[in-house]
Each structure stands twice: as C-alpha cells, then as structure tokens.
Amino acid sequence: SSAGSTEGEASNPGSLQARAASAVELRVCCKHLLDRDTLNKSDPCVVLLMQSQGQWVEVDRSEVIRSNLNPVFAKVFMVDYYFEEVQKLRFEVYDIHGHGGLGTHDDDFLGGMECTVGQIVAQKRVSKPLFLKYGKSAGKSTMTVTSEEISGDNGFVELFFRAKKLDDKDLFSKSDPFLEIYRINDDGSEQLVHRTEFVKNNLSPIWEPFKVSLNSLCSCEEKRKLRCVVFDYDSRGKHDFIGEFHTTFEEMQKATGGNKVQWDCMNPKYKLKKRNYRNSGVVILLDLKIHRVYSFLDYIMGGCQIHFTVAIDFTASNGDPRNSCSLHYINPYQPNEYLKALVAVGEICQDYDSDKRFSALGFGARIPPNYEVSHDFAINFSAEDDECEGIQGVVESYQSCLPKIQLYGPTNVAPIISKVAKVAANEEKTQEASVSVWASGETVWVTVGGQAMFAAPPICPMSIIIVGVATPALQTNMRKILDGDRWIFASPKGEPVMRDNSCKFSPSGASPTALAKCVLAEVPKQVVEYYSSKALPPRGPKGSTPGSALNSPQ
Numbered sequence: 001s002s003a004g005s006t007e008g009e010a011s012n013p014g015s016l017q018a019r020a021a022s023a024v025e026l027r028v029c030c031k032h033l034l035d036r037d038t039l040n041k042s043d044p045c046v047v048l049l050m051q052s053q054g055q056w057v058e059v060d061r062s063e064v065i066r067s068n069l070n071p072v073f074a075k076v077f078m079v080d081y082y083f084e085e086v087q088k089l090r091f092e093v094y095d096i097h098g099h100g101g102l103g104t105h106d107d108d109f110l111g112g113m114e115c116t117v118g119q120i121v122a123q124k125r126v127s128k129p130l131f132l133k134y135g136k137s138a139g140k141s142t143m144t145v146t147s148e149e150i151s152g153d154n155g156f157v158e159l160f161f162r163a164k165k166l167d168d169k170d171l172f173s174k175s176d177p178f179l180e181i182y183r184i185n186d187d188g189s190e191q192l193v194h195r196t197e198f199v200k201n202n203l204s205p206i207w208e209p210f211k212v213s214l215n216s217l218c219s220c221e222e223k224r225k226l227r228c229v230v231f232d233y234d235s236r237g238k239h240d241f242i243g244e245f246h247t248t249f250e251e252m253q254k255a256t257g258g259n260k261v262q263w264d265c266m267n268p269k270y271k272l273k274k275r276n277y278r279n280s281g282v283v284i285l286l287d288l289k290i291h292r293v294y295s296f297l298d299y300i301m302g303g304c305q306i307h308f309t310v311a312i313d314f315t316a317s318n319g320d321p322r323n324s325c326s327l328h329y330i331n332p333y334q335p336n337e338y339l340k341a342l343v344a345v346g347e348i349c350q351d352y353d354s355d356k357r358f359s360a361l362g363f364g365a366r367i368p369p370n371y372e373v374s375h376d377f378a379i380n381f382s383a384e385d386d387e388c389e390g391i392q393g394v395v396e397s398y399q400s401c402l403p404k405i406q407l408y409g410p411t412n413v414a415p416i417i418s419k420v421a422k423v424a425a426n427e428e429k430t431q432e433a434s435v436s437v438w439a440s441g442e443t444v445w446v447t448v449g450g451q452a453m454f455a456a457p458p459i460c461p462m463s464i465i466i467v468g469v470a471t472p473a474l475q476t477n478m479r480k481i482l483d484g485d486r487w488i489f490a491s492p493k494g495e496p497v498m499r500d501n502s503c504k505f506s507p508s509g510a511s512p513t514a515l516a517k518c519v520l521a522e523v524p525k526q527v528v529e530y531y532s533s534k535a536l537p538p539r540g541p542k543g544s545t546p547g548s549a550l551n552s553p554q
Contacts, residue, residue: 023150023293024121025216026077027192028062030093030130032140033069034110040236041067042095044110046143048077051088064096067237074180074195076216079117080525081149087117091143093130111138120147146191150213150293157217158289159252160209161196166265166281167203169232169240174201176233177242179283183218184225193217193226198233203281211291214249222250230265230283243267243280255288294538296524299531302538306352306523307359307423310342310394311416312379314365315409321402328402339395345465346391348520357387360394361416366406373408376415417464424462463526 028046036042046062062075081087092112111130120126130141161179169175178198182190194212199205218224226247232240243265255261264279271277319326329336335343350356363375378386379394379401388394531537 022081024079024081024117025148025150025213026079026120027073027146027148028075028077028091028143029070029072030141030143031070032142033071033093033130034138034141035069036095036108036110037067041069042110043067043097044069044071044093045096046073046075047092047094049090049092050079051090056090065237066235072192074192076212078150081117081121083118088114089117089120090114091145093141093143109133111141111143113143115145120145121149148213148215150215155214155290155292156211157214157249157252158209158211158287158291159194159285160207160287161283161285162204162206163230163265163281163283164204166205166230167242167267169242174203175240175242176200177202177205177230178233178239179207180229180231181212181217182227182229183216184227190227191216209287213293214290218249222253223248228263228283230281241267245283252285252288255285256290258287261285291535292537294528294532296528298538299527300352304352304527304538305354306349308346308349308353309359309361309420310346311361311363311413312338312342312398313411314362314405314407315411316364316407317409317411318407321407328407330399330402339398342394342398343391345520346394350391356390358391358394359386359420360388360397361386361419362401362405363413363416364407364409364411366408368404371406375412376419421460421462425460461527461530463523465520465523 026048030044030046033042033044043064043066045064048059048061049056050059051057059079060075060077062073062077065071065073079087079089090112091114093110095108095110097108109132111132113128113130115126115128125144125146127142127144130138130143132138163177163179166175166177176198179196181193181195183193184190193216194210196207196210199207214220218226226249227244228247229244230242232242234240244267245263245265247263252261262282262284265281265283267277267280270280314328318328321328321330323329324331327337346358350358360379362377362379365374365377366372367374367377368381380386380388380397381401381404388397
C-alpha cells in the first residue's frame with residue numbers, strides 16, 4: 001500500500017498492538033517578520049521539519065505569500081501524533097525570490113522555532129518568538145501554530161466554487177480574484193480554512209476544486225457560521241476587497257447531487273453609499289462531495305480479513321543449521337531468531353484471519369527429491385496446499401523442513417512476491433488484505449530480489465514486512481540499504497512504485513512484544529490508505545448505514 005499520512009488505531013490488548021496515531025492538522029501564521037527586500041516586503045514561505053534519528057527531515061512546505069510581513073498561511077500541515085513519543089518539530093521561515101527554490105543565503109532566512117507535536121496538541125495554540133542562526137533574535141518576529149485533530153468520526157469535504165460578474169478593481173485590466181473561507185469560532189474569532197488560487201484577468205473565475213476537513217471547516221457542526229471573502233490579488237500584497245457573504249455548511253450541502261447554491265457577494269461600504277446597489281457579483285458553489293474518514297478499526301469491525309504469509313530465507317549465508325553459529329540453528333533450549341520473529345508477528349496477525357491457516361514459503365534452497373534450487377516452495381512440501389494450521393503448524397513445518405533441504409542461493413524473493421501479490425489483487429472486492437513477512441539473513445537480495453517489487457501490481461492490498469534476522473554488524477548494513485521509512489523502490493525504467501518497504505529488525509535480546517509492535521506499526525495505516533485511495537468504505541454498519549451528511553460515505 002502507498003505511503004502517506006492517515007489515522008491508525010490500536011485495538012484491545014489481545015489484538016494488533018500497533019501504535020495508536022491521531023492525524024493532526026497544523027496551521028501557521030506569523031507576525032512582524034524581518035523585511036529582507038529593498039523595494040517590497042519579504043515573500044515568506046514556511047518549511048516544516050521533523051527530527052528523525054537525530055536528523056532534521058523536511059516534511060512539507062507552505063505556499064509563498066507575496067510581500068507580507070504578517071502572513072496567514074493557507075497550507076495545512078498534516079502530521080501523525082503519537083502520545084508515547086517525543087516528536088520534535090522545527091518551523092523555518094524563508095524569504096523566497098522569484099520562482100526559484102528556498103534561498104541559501106543567511107539573508108533569505110527569516111527565523112525559525114522549535115516545539116513538539118505534544119506541546120501543540122496539548123495547548124491547541126503555541127506562539128513563540130523566531131530566532132535566526134546561532135540563537136540570534138529575529139526581533140519582534142513571532143510564529144503561532146494551531147492544531148486540530150482529525151478523528152474517525154470526521155471526514156473531508158470537496159468544494160467547487162466559481163463566481164460571476166465580480167466588480168472590476170483594476171484600471172487597465174480586469175480583477176484577479178481569489179476566495180478565502182473563514183470559520184467563525186465560539187469566541188467570535190476567525191480561522192482561515194482555505195485560500196484559493198487567484199484567476200488572472202477574469203471577472204467570472206472558476207476556481208480549482210479543493211478539499212478541507214470537516215473539523216477544520218465547521219468543527220463538524222453544520223450550523224456553524226462561515227465567512228467567505230473575495231479579493232482582487234495584488235502582487236505587492238495589497239489585495240483589494242471585492243465582497244463577502246456568510247453561510248453555513250448546512251446551506252452548502254444543498255449543492256450535492258448536481259444542484260447549485262448561489263450567494264450575493266456584498267461590499268458593505270457600497271451598500272451604504274449606493275442606493276441601487278445589488279451586489280459586487282455572485283459566488284456559486286457548483287458541487288460538494290463528502291469523503292468520510294475511516295479508521296483501521298472501522299475496516300476490521302466491518303469484516304476485513306488479514307491474510308498472513310511467511311517467506312523464509314534459506315540461502316547458505318545463514319550458515320549450516322547444524323552449527324550453533326547458524327541463524328537457522330535449532331537450539332533445544334530456546335528458539336532461534338527466525339522462530340522468534342515468526343511467532344511474534346504471526347500470533348498477532350492470526351487474530352484477523354478467520355480460518356487460522358497461513359501460507360509458509362521458503363526461498364534460496366535445494367529441495368527434495370531432485371535437490372534443484374527453488375525460490376518458491378512450501379516448507380510443508382505440499383504441492384497442493386502450502387498452508388499450515390496455525391502458527392504452531394508453521395513452526396513445526398519449519399523445524400521439519402530444515403534437515404531435508406540444502407541451503408544454497410542466490411537470494412531471490414521475486415517469485416514469492418509476485419505470487420502473493422496476485423492473490424492480494426483478487427482479494428480487493430472481498431475487502432481482504434495480505435501481510436507478507438520476509439525473514440531474511442543477508443542483504444544481497446536487494447540487488448536481485450528487489451526486482452520483485454516491480455513484478456507485483458504497484459497498488460494492491462498487500463503490506464510487505466522484512467524482518468532482518470542477522471548479526472549486529474550485518475543489521476547495520478541492512479539498515480543503510482533497506483530502511484523502509486526512508487526508501488521507496490523505483491522501477492527498472494526509473495519510475496517510482498507506490499510501495500512502502502517496511503523493513504524492521506530483530507535485535508538480539510529483543511522481546512517478542514517489542515518486535516511485533518515495531519514491525520506491525522505501519523500496517524493499520526497502510527490498510528486505511530489503500531481502501532481510502534479506492535474510495536471503498538467498510539462493509540459493516542458504518543460503511544452501509546445511511547446517516548447524516550457528516551457520517552454518510554460517498
């Protein structure tokens with residue numbers, strides 16, 4: 001499944017022990033930014049960075065607001081919030097010149113500030129002074145970040161606006177109109193929800209459709225007031241006011257089903273001064289679509305099944321199973337690393353597979369009776385049925401298989417990935433997903449078996465987990481190459497493939513609980529992202545029972 005940012009939820013202690021993430025929206029505004037331009041004001045842009053393994057990694061960046069020292073950015077930054085983690089964020093503001101990228105000179109840097117996701121979520125609104133490099137103050141410059149959570153009962157609304165016969169604010173050409181939507185809060189303050197692009201030289205503009213969360217738009221309250229304002233864009237930041245109107249989400253919903261809703265765009269000053277004043281144009285909502293946000297539990301409770309497939313590396317690099325140094329050594333007193341990984345992950349996944357039968361495959365070995373190399377064989381040696389009864393059945397088949405095969409090579413998982421992918425692609429209509437675990441003892445597979453990613457359908461309901469069973473030194477090399485949080489496969493033609501390689505490791509001494517939590521952390525998110533990308537709601541009551549507009553899937 002593809003990568004991205006969506007809510008993942010953990011179930012009860014007997015179920016999937018993945019980390020419980022909440023999707024959070026962050027909005028940014030600044031005041032009193034430094035003026036770096038000679039003729040105009042600074043053109044600010046905000047870059048969001050998150051600390052990962054001691055390094056600052058860019059997550060996203062805002063739009064550029066021209067000639068403005070007190071910008072309110074329309075960009076919504078989406079992050080996953082984990083209660084159990086300290087998630088450090090850094091916001092940096094730059095003065096952008098022309099159409100190029102971020103400036104590289106100190107004069108382009110307007111200041112930055114650091115905080116944690118937890119601080120923003122707990123306080124709802126965090127304001128801090130900005131600092132330049134080496135801790136130097138950026139004067140009176142400040143940044144304010146506000147947060148809003150996207151819950152499972154929330155969703156997104158897609159809006160499509162246009163306008164007609166707007167007032168012309170330009171002398172030698174026509175207005176360049178854009179639309180801003182503000183939510184009016186309980187205390188009377190206003191929160192910018194969205195700012196459209198401006199349409200050049202056009203008094204009857206058609207703006208691009210856009211999506212906003214219902215929580216951001218109206219706090220999931222249909223009757224909450226909204227203020228919509230139309231401006232004539234000015235490159236110097238001195239936008240001319242054309243008109244405004246007030247509405248609610250309840251009123252907007254009349255635009256569903258091909259209907260249209262229309263408002264007079266009013267300029268209060270003109271209304272007072274001009275006797276025959278009607279409006280400064282009209283704004284029309286052409287279409288409205290509601291997209292429900294479902295959680296992992298919504299899909300599970302709706303009957304989504306998780307099919308668990310194991311593929312084990314039987315290449316010679318693991319060492320002779322009769323030698324205690326081998327990764328496949330069967331110790332009579334304790335399980336080897338392969339068995340630890342297999343049992344830890346399998347015991348959790350089995351809760352979501354109704355028949356408790358699991359495919360168990362091997363690759364990279366010579367197998368009986370002819371001892372030819374195979375990269376796709378059932379470890380129970382059944383040509384008709386490669387499934388084992390429960391996790392214990394997989395363990396027994398693995399232990400029985402080892403004395404009968406010859407570890408060989410090369411490392412090639414392509415046949416198995418293709419095989420599982422075909423099954424997963426056929427499961428989409430029945431709303432099932434596959435979790436495929438590769439327990440691998442060496443790294444060369446990435447240059448050989450990596451091609452398997454391209455043989456699989458680019459997008460199908462399948463999560464691939466690689467558990468690196470290896471010595472500490474070998475694990476270090478594997479992390480550099482296979483860390484799935486940083487690396488996505490590219491096709492032989494150089495095209496990116498929508499497949500997040502979730503590579504995790506089984507360090508010596510790691511508890512089974514910790515291992516399972518680590519390797520399965522991204523599965524809920526991937527399940528949600530896949531079915532959301534296909535616009536497939538859960539099959540259960542939440543996905544089929546009609547409700548209010550805020551809860552009905554479309």
